[in-house]
Amino acid sequence: MMKDWTGDVMPEPKLKNRHAIRPRPAYKPKQIKCKGCGAALSVKDEHTELIVCEYCGSQLDISEAEQRVLGKNPPGKPAFTFEIGESWRRGGARFECIGRMAFIEEGDLADMTLSYLFYNPRMGSMWIGEYRGSFSMTRPCHVMPLAGGLGMKRGDTLETWDRRKWICEGSGVYELYYVDGALPWIAQKGDKVEYAEFAQEDGSGNIYEIERIKGEIEYGQGKRLDTATVAAATGRKSSGGKKPPLPKSRDDADAAVVRGWYLKTMLVTAIFLASNIALLFWTWSAGTEVMRQSVPPQKLTEGFFSKPFYLTGNNSAARITFYAPLNNAWMSLETMLVKDNDAGQELLVHSQNTNIEYYQGYEGGEHWTEGSTKEYLLVRVPEGGTYRLFVRGVSASGNTADAEEAHHGLNITVTDRAQPSMWAFMAIILCVIILTITAILYSNWKEKEA
């Protein structure tokens, strides 16, 4: 009975070449001697091309039969979290840290990006990235972007050929500052790596990377790792424990999550704003028309009382609309809203003077207009009851400054319960402020270096 590595019973092979089956050969790392100091070094991965002597720090090119010393690391080892030889357990398998790199951007030695190569001879290698105490895991992939990639800005959207969408977390050029352990290519201090990093749009924590190293573009996919995952994989804890603790995370949140938060905030605010504006228009037009009357010029000159109309009151507002067919003319109106009480008396509720003027013409071949043929009055009505409107007016054409009588007619409409709520205005102003601030913050976040 044969069992596979998961413990499942495998069907007995019926292969013609069964005689060819043999036990797995033992894993024996290759042993070499450092050309710099003669120390014995162990090469764990046969793809290794560069190995840094752990004793004398010589960087050795072992890609050819003849070993070459390329140089040495600068003094001052970066504060790596993981040591060469440290284990990482994943999916029941042990990976071993065989290489480390420290990258800087724009010469800033205080803000390094650290990269660890973990190796398992049966499962290949994976990269653990560390930046400001936050960790990620990536493995090489062959999925390419539909368009763009390198040079994108934070918050930009990228789509890959597997139809996944990604949000750019940042891009730039890393400079290799320090390397030790073993790497599958010749890496030297000063090497430039053009990069762009992305987070999956759905906020799942999946990441996608594009790197251009010495003209070759490589792609990687992986995942952000939380502290608990890193602790479980390495046996380190965030504090205490036998091993040195994990660093505290200072990194920003996932770019997709931050972008999503900004966009959702703007979307919700925009919807709220649009709803309030719609509500405003609805309330503006939703009042009940309770009186409509046309007044000839002569009657307007003399002054007149309109037909009676009923207003609801309760501090709701009545909208009084005046329309005069003016053309390069003005009209001045004296208005009074009076209430008929039960005793047959007329009580003055509101008195206001208002002007309507409308001018238009052509200047330099372009049509211009000024003013309007309509004017609105909003009157708060404390009590319900029957009301009438007293109106008297004069009008004149052109630049005439004074008038004794009205030369134009007037249409009057009274609408009950027509005033939009003050809260609607305040909500609109608040939405505009929130939307503006969020847009500015989002724009700043996009521009800011990740």
Add this chain to the structure above:
Amino acid sequence: MAAGKQSLLPEGFTRLYRGASGSLQGRNFVVTGRVRYSFGRGFWDEWFLEFQDGSIGWLTEDNHELALQNRRELKNCPPADALSPGSMFRAWDMEFIVQEVGHAECVGVEGELPIRVETGEKYLFADASTPDGKYTLGIEYDNDPPAVFLGRWLKYSDLRLDDEGLDW
């Protein structure tokens, strides 16, 4: 079955090995041989598989990634001088992006192989991949017409070995 010229190739560094048995997408196989090619800045392995049903297959292993390849006929195969990294071409209604064009040299052979391969043999090759990351295409310009191999990248779980050797 032609025997390749035997040469010492390191063993134990990879998931596959000569004499390994297992199943690939549900089909039992045994690895009977391997050819290693160098492309100057590294190497890759071609593992030769015999399946239970008598069919054969090649598994390409490039830096621990595996692709199952089969020889395919391609009319109007692009000439090598028309290809460079990043260039595109279509084959069997699929779009391929060239990743590498270079010279390969056989640096080692072991086990039983269906072809005669000698250490030191050289040929011009082009490697391409579909941009969705699913398929790989290798063109070997050592004959006319060139030999074309279409492969599919395998997930770890596509292949099961009777001895995975996870304890190392």
